[in-house]
Amino acid sequence: xxxxxxxxxxxxxxxxxxxxxxxxxxxxxxxxxxxxxxxxxxxxxxxxxxxxxxxxxxxxxxxxxxxxxxxxxxxxxxxxxxxxxxxxxxxxxxxxxxxxxxxxxxxxxxxxxxxxxxxxxxxxxxxxxxxxxxxxxxxxxxxxxxxxxxxxxxxxxxxxxxxxxxxxxxxxxxxxxxxxxxxxxxxxxxxxxxxxxxxxxxxxxxxxxxxxxxxxxxxxxxxxxxxxxxxxxxxxxxxxxxxxxxxxxxxxxxxxxxxxxxxxxxxxxxxxxxxxxxxxxxxxxxxxxxxxxxxxxxxxxxxx
Amino acid sequence: xxxxxxxxxxxxxxxxxxxxxxxxxxxxxxxxxxxxxxxxxxxxxxxxxxxxxxxxxxxxxxxxxxxxxxxxxxxxxxxxxxxxxxxxxxxxxxxxxxxxxxxxxxxxxxxxxxxxxxxxxxxxxxxxxxxxxxxxxxxxxxxxxxxxxxxxxxxxxxxxxxxxxxxxxxxxxxxxxxxxxxxxxxxxxxxxxxxxxxxxxxxxxxxxxxxxxxxxxxxxxxxxxxxxxxxxxxxxxxxxxxxxxxxxxxxxxxxxxxxxxxxxxxxxxxxxxxxxxxxxxxxxxxxxxxxxxxxxxxxxxxxx
Numbered sequence: 001x002x003x004x005x006x007x008x009x010x011x012x013x014x015x016x017x018x019x020x021x022x023x024x025x026x027x028x029x030x031x032x033x034x035x036x037x038x039x040x041x042x043x044x045x046x047x048x049x050x051x052x053x054x055x056x057x058x059x060x061x062x063x064x065x066x067x068x069x070x071x072x073x074x075x076x077x078x079x080x081x082x083x084x085x086x087x088x089x090x091x092x093x094x095x096x097x098x099x100x101x102x103x104x105x106x107x108x109x110x111x112x113x114x115x116x117x118x119x120x121x122x123x124x125x126x127x128x129x130x131x132x133x134x135x136x137x138x139x140x141x142x143x144x145x146x147x148x149x150x151x152x153x154x155x156x157x158x159x160x161x162x163x164x165x166x167x168x169x170x171x172x173x174x175x176x177x178x179x180x181x182x183x184x185x186x187x188x189x190x191x192x193x194x195x196x197x198x199x200x201x202x203x204x205x206x207x208x209x210x211x212x213x214x215x216x217x218x219x220x221x222x223x224x225x226x227x228x229x230x231x232x233x234x235x236x237x238x239x240x241x242x243x244x245x246x247x248x249x250x251x252x253x254x255x256x257x258x259x260x261x262x263x264x265x266x267x268x269x270x271x272x273x274x275x276x277x278x279x280x281x282x283x284x285x286x287x288x289x290x291x292x293x294x295x296x297x298x299x300x301x302x303x304x
Numbered sequence: 305x306x307x308x309x310x311x312x313x314x315x316x317x318x319x320x321x322x323x324x325x326x327x328x329x330x331x332x333x334x335x336x337x338x339x340x341x342x343x344x345x346x347x348x349x350x351x352x353x354x355x356x357x358x359x360x361x362x363x364x365x366x367x368x369x370x371x372x373x374x375x376x377x378x379x380x381x382x383x384x385x386x387x388x389x390x391x392x393x394x395x396x397x398x399x400x401x402x403x404x405x406x407x408x409x410x411x412x413x414x415x416x417x418x419x420x421x422x423x424x425x426x427x428x429x430x431x432x433x434x435x436x437x438x439x440x441x442x443x444x445x446x447x448x449x450x451x452x453x454x455x456x457x458x459x460x461x462x463x464x465x466x467x468x469x470x471x472x473x474x475x476x477x478x479x480x481x482x483x484x485x486x487x488x489x490x491x492x493x494x495x496x497x498x499x500x501x502x503x504x505x506x507x508x509x510x511x512x513x514x515x516x517x518x519x520x521x522x523x524x525x526x527x528x529x530x531x532x533x534x535x536x537x538x539x540x541x542x543x544x545x546x547x548x549x550x551x552x553x554x555x556x557x558x559x560x561x562x563x564x565x566x567x568x569x570x571x572x573x574x575x576x577x578x579x580x581x582x583x584x585x586x587x588x589x590x591x592x593x594x595x596x597x598x599x600x601x602x603x604x605x606x607x608x
Contacts (some may be wrong), residue, residue: 038359069549069581078581143454150431150447151549151582158466158577161539170542170577235465238474243443243547245373245455273462273474277373277382278455 003060007051008299010065011083012108012138017291018050020059021299025119027292043085044094051095061101061302064091065108067138069151075105081239083165104301107152108132108294113140113286114147114304115297116231116250120289125247129154129240130287133233133255133262136167137175140297141244155179158222159235177232178209178262180255183225187211190221197221209251211232212258223261241274241282252287260285307364311355312419312603313446314369315387316412316442321595322354324363327601329423331596333358347389348398355399365405365606369394369412369598373455375575379409385471408605411434411456412598416591417444418608419601420450420554424592429551433458433544434591437537439558440471441479445548451601459483463539481536482566484512484559487529491515494525501525510531516562527565534566538573545578545586556591563590 005028010017019030031050051062068080068087096103098263106114112131116122122130126145131154132138139154140147155175156168163172164182176182185208191200198219199206214222237249255262267284274282287293309332314321323334335354355366367567372384372391379396400407410418417434420426426434430449435458436442443458444451459479460472468486480486488510495504502523505509518526541553559566570589578586591597 017381024408069579078577148447149450151546151579153546153579156546156579157461158539159462161467161536163465168579206607235462239461239543242455242457242460275373275383275455275457275460276470286407 001057003058004301005058006060007054007062008031008065008297009047009051009062010108010111010293010294010298011086012065012067013291016046016050017295018054019295019299020054021296023303025296025300027296030292030295043083044056044089044091045097047091048098051099055099057148059101059265061104062095062099063104063106063111063298063301064095065106065111065298066091067108068071069153070105070107072158075103077105084177102302104298106147106298106301107138107140109138109154110140110147110149110152111301112252112289112293113142113250113297113298114140114300115288115289115293115295116145116252117142117145117297118300119296120293121250121285121287122201122229122248125283127244127246128248128250129246130250130252131237133178133180133251133253135181136179139240141246143244154236154240157236157239159232159239173224174232174236178229178236178255183208183211183255184230186225186228187222190225195221208255208258212261215258215261226258226261227265233262235273237266237270237284238273238279241270241278245278246282248285250285251294252290256286305361307362309362310364310371310603310606311358311366312599312601313355313366314412314415314598314602315390316369316371316598317595318353320350321599322358323596323599323603324358325600327607329419329600329604331600332598334596347387348393348395351395351399352402355403359403363405365408366399366403367408367410367415367602367605368399369410369415369602371394371412373457374409374411379407381409406606408460408602409494410451410602410605411442411444413442413458414444414451414453414456415601415605416442416556416593416597417446417601418604419593419597419599420556420591421446421449421451421601422604423600424597425554425589426552429587431548431550432552432554433548433550434554434556435459435541437482437484437555437557439485440483441540445550447548458540458544461540461543463536463543478536478540482533482559484539487512487515487533487559490529490532491526494529499525503523512559513561516565519562519565530562530565531569534569535573537566538570539577541570541574541588542577542583545574545582549582550586552587553588554589554591556594556597560590
């Protein structure tokens with residue numbers, strides 16, 4: 001049997017996503033199950049079941065996209081704040097023994113960048129920075145078509161040294177300003193500070209999507225919150241441009257739904273901050289693969 | 305004749321430094337002349353004279369370390385604020401035609417990193433970030449023993465978004481807080497703000513070395529200035545650790561003379577900010593080649 005495809009697994013979202021992917025990066029079959037490790041149960045068995053459904057002799061290898069810090073050399077997971085149960089577990093050892101094929105591991109945002117490079121918005125660029133704008137902010141960097149194999153924790157670059165506390169323990173991280181949790185928190189703060197905003201009449205917990213809706217309706221406090229987040233996103237993007245002189249910055253994740261405010265403000269801010277010759281050549285574009293970038297990138301590890 | 309050495313040229317300091325360097329990174333002969341392009345005169349002719357003194361049949365190629373933004377692909381100099389005369393000049397074309405050997409070009413801080421990797425403090429590390437702490441702050445990054453061929457303008461990463469203006473046009477750059485010019489400016493500000501400091505009786509312009517001397521003497525304002533610079537250096541280092549998960553951070557340049565305050569404060573600050581598993585494995589060390597790192601790295605381009 002020709003081993004012409006691989007399996008990509010993304011543990012980075014609220015659902016566990018597993019796909020059979022062709023060598024060219026095409027998703028052939030895909031499962032998405034809420035029985036994700038996050039939801040409890042035995043992580044390894046949940047994974048084994050999901051992978052088992054798609055496994056066959058055709059499969060050349062398996063790639064796992066994991067949120068958190070990954071040690072590429074050992075295949076170990078150093079820290080994974082959202083899936084504590086896999087910290088210290090050597091998934092590479094376990095699954096390569098069980099299934100008899102090579103197993104690879106990477107950070108989910110880094111592998112999203114690899115996915116975009118293989119089959120998405122990164123195909124046309126030699127070098128790009130990818131930012132995943134979700135609850136938190138992750139990053140991946142491709143230089144000369146190769147994934148930069150370092151932590152690239154781009155959400156945890158300081159943008160305001162004496163600024164807001166971040167969940168990582170630092171203060172003033174990009175994520176503490178431009179992540180979805182930060183946007184929701186800033187909106188709740190605006191409400192509790194007594195600002196004149198329709199958000200104070202909101203039923204239930206304010207989500208970033210709610211804040212975006214209030215922004216669309218012209219609510220001044222929501223505009224302020226979204227503008228601040230966009231500004232800091234631009235500060236971060238400018239730093240990444242000055243560091244990586246990329247051909248493109250690719251943005252993905254839930255928050256890219258608010259492109260008309262978040263990204264537009266960010267681009268304006270970055271244009272004022274980055275070295276002009278570097279800014280002039282960079283394109284800031286949305287992801288082409290969205291939720292599939294991580295599994296495609298993970299699957300690509302088997303052929304790299 | 306065996307081509308067993310190359311010529312490295314560093315245009316990054318106040319003196320023009322040119323050296324004949326062995327394949328192993330050993331400096332065989334070296335000239336340093338104040339008739340640097342900065343001092344006026346015809347840049348190309350000055351360079352030709354200095355290179356000519358060391359050129360022979362043994363020379364496999366020539367590497368030029370240039371301050372500023374370099375386009376590695378074309379060999380062109382995009383911007384070089386300190387040597388305006390070479391902006392747009394294609395030194396690679398000129399010297400490869402004149403001398404009949406391959407000529408290479410790189411950013412001076414990046415090539416200092418390459419030099420440290422080949423023959424200096426970086427020899428023992430697979431991956432490291434080098435910071436040149438001079439008037440400004442430059443950076444170079446080596447990942448898996450290869451130079452990262454991007455701008456790596458690490459001095460122009462924002463550390464305080466609404467902070468001090470930087471010469472690059474941005475606000476809150478690392479360089480605007482922890483570069484030597486920034487330290488001298490902060491000291492002058494302290495004096496003119498009427499702070500109780502012996503620096504107000506200083507004859508002539510305050511240099512960073514002066515500020516360091518007042519710090520050594522226990523002057524409170526000088527301590528404050530140096531501590532602030534060190535703190536921001538630590539903010540930057542923490543971001544670079546979170547991005548590059550390096551084995552080491554190598555510090556070079558004039559300001560490393562103030563290691564006991566600048567670097568010690570920076571290390572403490574970075575330890576509080578960087579991801580703990582990444583900080584634990586990083587070593588923060590001084591350069592081993594100091595002023596020769598750039599020429600050794602430039603010369604190494606001929607053999608890479």
